[in-house]
Amino acid sequence: MRFLCDVMLGRLARWLRLAGFDTLYDAAAADANLATTARAEGRWLLTRDRRLASGAGPRVVLVRAVSLADQLAEVGERLPLAAAANRSFSRCPRCNGLLKAAARETVSRRVPPYVAAHAPEFRLCQDCGQVYWPGTHVPRIERRLAAILGGGGPLGGGEDEGHR
Template sequence: RLARWLRLAGFDTRFDPAATDQELAAACRAEGRWLLTRDRRLASLAGPRVLLLRAGSWPEQFVELGTRLPLVSQRERWLSRCPRCNTPLRAATREGVSLRVPPYVAAHAAQFRECPGCGQVYWEGTHVARIHQRLAALLPRAGTSGRCEEEGDR
C-alpha cells in the first residue's frame, strides 16, 4: 500500500511483488532507485541506496520515509501517476473512455485521464477530495524534508 500512496503523491515508484530479492536489489541499483523495505536480508543486498523502514503501517511508513529522505511532494503532481502500474497518466476525451466507465460517470464527469500502461481510466469523483485530504495530512507529519509544496512555493 505504501507504493500506491507514493504513486498517488506523484512519486515514480516501482513495486514488483513477483520479483526475487536479488532482482529487486539489481533493479534498484541499475535504475538508481532507493529500495524501501522492512526486510533486513533484502536491505543487505541492495547497496547504499536502501532505507530499512521500521514502521509497520503504510501511513507510518510514508511519514518515516519523509523524515529520512528529501521527499518533496508538489500538489500539481498528485494523482499524475497510475496507482496500479506507475505509468504517468494522460488526458482523455469523454468519447475515448465512455465505454470503459459507468454511464453516469461518462455523462457527468468533467475530465478524464487514462493510463497508457494498463488502460485504467480515472475521473474526479468524491474519492479525489479524500485522497487530497489524506496526502495533505500525511506530508506535514513527514517533517520539513517531507514538506508539501504549493505550485508557487518553488
C-alpha cells in the same frame, strides 16, 4: 525521486504513485533482483526486510512501520518527499504508468453511464489502459497526502478506485 518497493510494501507503492512518484512494485520479484534493479535504475529501495536492506547499498530505506501512514511518514523523515511531490495523480496507482488527459468520447464506453455524463475530466493510463476520474474520495486522498508530505493546497486532478 524514484523508488522500488519490496513485496511487503504494496500499499506504500500505490500511495507513492498517487503522490506522483515513479515507483516500481512487483510482488513476484526475487529479493536478489531488487537491489540490482534499484542500483541500475537509480531508485531508492524501500524494504521491510533487514537482510535485503543490509546488502542493498546506500540508497535503501528499511521501513519499520506497519501502518501505511507511519510508513509514508518514516520514508518522509529519511527522504525529502515533500520537496519532490509535485505531480500527484500523474501516475497509475496500479501499474505506475503515466496518466494522460482523455476525451469523454474516448472513455465513455469504459466507465459507468453516470460517470461518463457527469465527470469533469478523465485520465487514461498509457500503459495498462485504466481510466480514472475525480471521485468524491479525491479530497480525502489529497488531505492525507498533504498531511503526510507536508504539502499545502490541491495536489492535482483525481483518480477513482471505482473505475471500470
